[in-house]
Amino acid sequence: MEWKPNVPRWVQVYEVIKNRIEDGTYAPGDKLPSVLDLTNTYGIANATAQKVMTQLRQDGLTYTEPGLGTFVRRPSDSSEGR
Numbered sequence: 001m002e003w004k005p006n007v008p009r010w011v012q013v014y015e016v017i018k019n020r021i022e023d024g025t026y027a028p029g030d031k032l033p034s035v036l037d038l039t040n041t042y043g044i045a046n047a048t049a050q051k052v053m054t055q056l057r058q059d060g061l062t063y064t065e066p067g068l069g070t071f072v073r074r075p076s077d078s079s080e081g082r
Contacts (some may be wrong), residue, residue: 001042010051013042017052020045021072025047032062 020026021023033041037051049063056062066071 009042009044010048010055013044013049014052014055018059018061021056026072026073030072032056032070032072033070034050034069039050 001012001016003009017026017032025056026032031057035046035049035053038044038052039046042049053062053064057064061073062070063073
């Protein structure tokens with residue numbers, strides 16, 4: 001990935017994942033890469049990858065199942081408190 005110099009890396013990775021959710025690459029119910037996978041794939045720090053995952057969850061795009069991972073939320077699931 002070629003980094004944009006004036007955009008935080010977490011924002012750039014967030015946009016990649018968000019776009020993949022929106023274009024159906026990651027469909028509702030699909031498990032997303034783990035924080036460790038993101039750190040290895042994008043060469044970012046663990047805290048940076050965690051921030052990406054937190055923002056996806058806060059924006060209602062994903063939910064986390066403890067011990068299982070992070071999954072793409074179905075559009076109708078946005079009212080759930082996960």
